[in-house]
Amino acid sequence: MSAHVLKPGLLSTLQDRGRRGHAAIGVGRTGAMDVPAWRLANALVGNRGEEAALECTLLGPTLRFEHAAWVAITGAPIAARVDDTALPNWAACHLPAGSVLQLGHMATGCRSYLAVRGGFDVAPVLGSRSSDLHAGLGYASGRPLQAGDSLPIGRTAADTAPTDRPRALPWRLNPQPWFDVLQAPLMLLSGSHEAQLDAASRQQLGTGTFRVGSASNRTASRLDGARLQLRAPQELISEATLPGTVQLPPSGQPIVLMAEAPVTGGYPRIGQLAAVDLPRLAQRRPGDPVCFRHGTLAQAADRLRRRDQALDTLCRQIEQRLQHDGFLTA
Incomplete structure (x- = not known):
């Protein structure tokens, strides 16, 4: 077949x-x-x-x-x-x-x-x-x-x-x-270098609006908008990264690593997108707005747990319905 x-x-x-x-x-x-x-x-x-x-x-x-x-x-x-x-x-x-x-x-x-x-x-x-x-x-x-x-x-x-x-x-x-039809704000956790942003950039990251850039792909969503700046230049070594890591390259336009994220990176890590919101960002197309709102690790973990429980329940209900309709054998 x-x-x-x-x-x-x-x-x-x-x-x-x-x-x-x-x-x-x-x-x-x-x-x-x-x-x-x-x-x-x-x-x-x-x-x-x-x-x-x-x-x-x-x-x-x-x-x-x-x-x-x-x-x-x-x-x-x-x-x-x-x-x-x-x-x-x-x-x-x-x-x-x-x-x-x-x-x-x-x-x-x-x-x-x-x-x-x-x-x-x-x-x-x-x-x-x-x-x-x-x-x-x-x-x-x-x-x-x-x-x-x-x-x-x-x-x-x-x-x-x-x-x-x-x-x-x-x-x-x-x-x-x-x-996510309404494109609501995404939950952002503090990154290890967020405190190195200047005051205006911290304000923009937490309350401003970015747009998904045309260069976005499966590796990263590139965000266009106000240019973010560090209070002082940083010399960093590469550290572990994963999907959701928000990095700040020299351009000042943040990037959010996605499914094909590299395993290490050397740009400042100014945030971590909550895992529960990665699919929502994945559905934003070039030009769509992206807003962040800060949350805690406990809040992010609770939202992910509740979503996965709902998803598991729905998948079981689908299986039961397909069995009832004769589509599957028990």
Whole structure:
């Protein structure tokens, strides 16, 4: 079973939860930029583990499915069609064999996730199927999809109630809790060099508005706005970094490290974005506003715990509903 890439989209990569535990050898985490959207897409098609899904950026790909398949699309709202049939987001959809799925532009947000039942079954590298664009790890040496690629799909039990036309299950998820339409402020924890900012820069970081820069990517979201300055120049050695680390390069425009963050960095670390808000920043597209509000480690940990509990509960409810509908066997 496989899906053939007819058009690759703007930046489409295979992602799972990420390649963790290898920082000591210089290999970063990578993985889905919006982990809740990735998890829910997989849950909707009955995947129960670490299956890889397709992360699409701003403009999605066009794929032809060789065999019948169940798919689901979550994350940023994106137009999806098979011939003259529009497919809903946040719902499980059945595609007959030979279907050509066209994913269009995203009206809002930056990243959508396409999961297929059985997962995209490419060979894992260091325990993950995620593509790392900079390290060259993953499918096709970590590069984005190209026209002509053929993506293997894991084998599963026979489809339930197959049809000759695309169809969606009669229920879908409410995206509102999982997609930050209002673009509310993000929680920022104090960084080891925040006190070295001058007074105006500390004020701007905590209460001002930045914009996502056009040079943003999976490595970092670059923030345009007022130029931040240190009270005095700093000579630093490289230290450990991770997704969410906010650095201040010589340009004075802060950068927030994202999924493909390097494992070390030498710029001043003026903050750490709360992990619970990383997916929200990942969905901000170039030009979107970014505001920070300071919080504590305890507050950040509590928000992450509550979000993960809600996500675990919803995934269990989805599994139960799919079993009730005959889509899964218990």
